[in-house]
Amino acid sequence: MPVITLPDGSQKEFSGAVTGLDIARSIGSGLAKAAIAISVNGSQKDLCDAIDEDSNVSIITIDSNEGLEIMRHTLTAQVLARAVKNIYPDSKLAIGPTIEDGFYYDFEFQNPISTDDLESIEKEMKKIISTNSSITKTLASKPNAIKIFKAIGETYKESIINDSDQEDNFQLYYQSDSKFVDLCRGPHLPSLKHIGPFKLTKIAGAYWKGDSKNKMLTRIYGTAWINDKDLKLYLQRLEEAERRDHRRLGQQMDLFHFQDEAVGAVFWHPKGWSLYQTLIEYMRQQQELGGYREVNTPELMDRNLWEASGHWETFGENMFTSRTEDERVWAIKPMNCPGHVQIFKKGLRSYRELPLRIAEFGKVHRYEPSGALHGLMRVRAFTQDDAHIFCTEDQITAETGAVCSLLLNIYRDMGFEDIIIKFADRPERRVGADDVWDRAEDALKRAMESLGIDYTYNPGEGAFYGPKIEFVLRDAIGRDWQCGTLQVDLNLPGRLGATYIGEDGNRHTPVLLHRAIFGSLERFIGIMLEHYAGNLPFWLAPKQVVIATITSDADEYAEEVTQQMENAGLRTEMDLRNEKINYKVREHSLMKTPVLIALGKREVEEGTVSIRRLGQKGQKVVSLAEAIRTLSEESRSHTLST
Numbered sequence: 001m002p003v004i005t006l007p008d009g010s011q012k013e014f015s016g017a018v019t020g021l022d023i024a025r026s027i028g029s030g031l032a033k034a035a036i037a038i039s040v041n042g043s044q045k046d047l048c049d050a051i052d053e054d055s056n057v058s059i060i061t062i063d064s065n066e067g068l069e070i071m072r073h074t075l076t077a078q079v080l081a082r083a084v085k086n087i088y089p090d091s092k093l094a095i096g097p098t099i100e101d102g103f104y105y106d107f108e109f110q111n112p113i114s115t116d117d118l119e120s121i122e123k124e125m126k127k128i129i130s131t132n133s134s135i136t137k138t139l140a141s142k143p144n145a146i147k148i149f150k151a152i153g154e155t156y157k158e159s160i161i162n163d164s165d166q167e168d169n170f171q172l173y174y175q176s177d178s179k180f181v182d183l184c185r186g187p188h189l190p191s192l193k194h195i196g197p198f199k200l201t202k203i204a205g206a207y208w209k210g211d212s213k214n215k216m217l218t219r220i221y222g223t224a225w226i227n228d229k230d231l232k233l234y235l236q237r238l239e240e241a242e243r244r245d246h247r248r249l250g251q252q253m254d255l256f257h258f259q260d261e262a263v264g265a266v267f268w269h270p271k272g273w274s275l276y277q278t279l280i281e282y283m284r285q286q287q288e289l290g291g292y293r294e295v296n297t298p299e300l301m302d303r304n305l306w307e308a309s310g311h312w313e314t315f316g317e318n319m320f321t322s323r324t325e326d327e328r329v330w331a332i333k334p335m336n337c338p339g340h341v342q343i344f345k346k347g348l349r350s351y352r353e354l355p356l357r358i359a360e361f362g363k364v365h366r367y368e369p370s371g372a373l374h375g376l377m378r379v380r381a382f383t384q385d386d387a388h389i390f391c392t393e394d395q396i397t398a399e400t401g402a403v404c405s406l407l408l409n410i411y412r413d414m415g416f417e418d419i420i421i422k423f424a425d426r427p428e429r430r431v432g433a434d435d436v437w438d439r440a441e442d443a444l445k446r447a448m449e450s451l452g453i454d455y456t457y458n459p460g461e462g463a464f465y466g467p468k469i470e471f472v473l474r475d476a477i478g479r480d481w482q483c484g485t486l487q488v489d490l491n492l493p494g495r496l497g498a499t500y501i502g503e504d505g506n507r508h509t510p511v512l513l514h515r516a517i518f519g520s521l522e523r524f525i526g527i528m529l530e531h532y533a534g535n536l537p538f539w540l541a542p543k544q545v546v547i548a549t550i551t552s553d554a555d556e557y558a559e560e561v562t563q564q565m566e567n568a569g570l571r572t573e574m575d576l577r578n579e580k581i582n583y584k585v586r587e588h589s590l591m592k593t594p595v596l597i598a599l600g601k602r603e604v605e606e607g608t609v610s611i612r613r614l615g616q617k618g619q620k621v622v623s624l625a626e627a628i629r630t631l632s633e634e635s636r637s638h639t640l641s642t
Contacts, residue, residue: 076103102223198224264380297339376526432491550600
């Protein structure tokens with residue numbers, strides 16, 4: 001006789017095993033009609049799943065976040081997959097999960113498809129949905145599940161089942177009007193009638209299991225929403241995201257490029273490198289004010305160090321290595337922290353030196369699968385604005401507060417005001433004993449709470465050596481980007497033998513706080529380009545001012561203006577080409593140059609300049625001295641005007 005506790009605290013007692021649909025019906029016919037799934041003790045279940053013990057249950061409807069995710073899951077696993085099999089019977093099914101704002105499914109096709117084929121797949125999906133077919137579930141043992149998918153040639157499903165530790169209760173979903181079957185963790189909608197408007201958005205290549213050694217599959221992406229309005233708004237956001245794509249902007253603004261001879265590494269052009277260095281110099285100034293001392297550590301270090309740190313065991317597959325003639329194995333550093341510990345260990349340290357804050361703009365390399373690479377956002381070679389704070393446990397709270405203040409001030413300078421802070425605890429793969437993790441997690445939580453910092457949880461996403469807080473920035477079109485981190489590490493210093501002499505005269509192991517603000521320079525530049533659609537704030541722009549002549553009579557004056565602008569520290573370029581001024585304005589606007597100064601006969605005679613700002617109509621005529629003063633102040637002040 002299970003007792004079901006509902007979200008409002010009320011209870012219902014049933015004489016025997018009961019399904020989610022039974023519970024919904026007991027509450028009301030309207031809820032039974034709207035119900036699509038249930039949550040049992042925090043786990044999502046199908047409406048048909050039986051509950052035979054006391055449980056906390058909530059009814060999931062389509063108009064909730066959980067309901068929307070289930071609808072998307074059903075759409076990809078039961079509708080997209082079936083539609084593809086209907087049109088391409090020889091295709092094979094791989095996996096089809098939900099993702100933020102949508103879903104995807106991976107297929108193996110006998111012949112390649114293109115985006116032109118998405119329309120016909122959508123048409124078939126709508127045809128399937130129009131049947132309002134009910135969805136049922138059966139459970140199968142491992143041998144029976146393998147037998148079922150082997151019989152229909154679904155080799156990837158066989159592989160998933162074979163690789164699973166599970167021996168029973170594999171969930172197979174069917175539709176009432178079809179023999180189509182898919183293996184899925186569920187839950188699914190009880191009927192296709194609950195599916196809302198959707199759109200297939202793109203296709204891409206994806207290796208099976210994310211391993212480049214495996215076959216390349218075709219990934220079909222899509223999105224789905226509760227109503228047409230939400231779908232339309234999302235598609236508009238997609239269009240805007242495409243317009244802001246940093247890869248397109250990087251080419252348009254002549255900032256960087258990629259090529260096959262250096263997969264996952266950036267070729268920075270002069271303007272891009274200027275932006276890169278401007279960010280570093282800004283960060284260097286902020287760190288100096290925060291009491292950090294800059295260091296530099298080798299990029300290539302012996303395997304023994306990485307084994308001692310724990311990186312070899314937990315991160316080894318992502319490291320680039322080399323073997324020399326003397327049989328020593330070297331690794332290009334994927335992280336800066338072991339090198340910083342070596343600096344701390346050099347010499348006898350006293351508690352009076354703590355906290356010790358050291359920072360490095362350290363180049364690191366990580367082997368990312370080629371399918372995961374994405375412009376500046378995901379690369380194999382990048383520079384971290386890395387810092388490590390060696391302190392005592394009593395100093396964790398104060399240092400956490402200082403780091404949070406530093407990060408938030410820097411993000412404001414960059415134009416990010418909407419910031420989410422998340423607490424990430426121990427991951428599955430980690431180093432260190434559980435009691436050490438307990439101490440580290442407790443210390444970081446207490447620090448956050450004592451500082452009055454609001455945060456949400458991101459369970460299981462901590463670093464392999466310690467828990468962390470993550471700083472998530474929301475950009476101009478509502479996308480979230482995880483950038484900064486602060487990690488509490490009670491493992492690495494001890495593993496590498498770092499100690500200090502305490503006030504009691506004994507040796508103690510320091511706490512190590514890992515801190516990054518941009519995360520990686522490359523990725524942050526990508527985020528900034530998309531956030532501003534290339535229209536970077538004046539102080540950040542790689543080319544701040546273009547001096548463009550209207551007539552050749554102004555060439556000599558243009559050289560003088562350019563020289564004075566450069567002497568004032570402004571990044572300036574001259575355009576003396578024999579082209580009409582409107583042509584020059586259009587071209588430099590496409591390059592996202594924030595200020596164009598036009599010089600003609602009048603400006604030469606009067607000693608003035610005509611200033612045009614990107615995105616603004618009209619122009620302003622001022623003296624050369626005033627222009628230099630105004631622009632110089634703007635460049636130094638880190639204002640966000642463009």
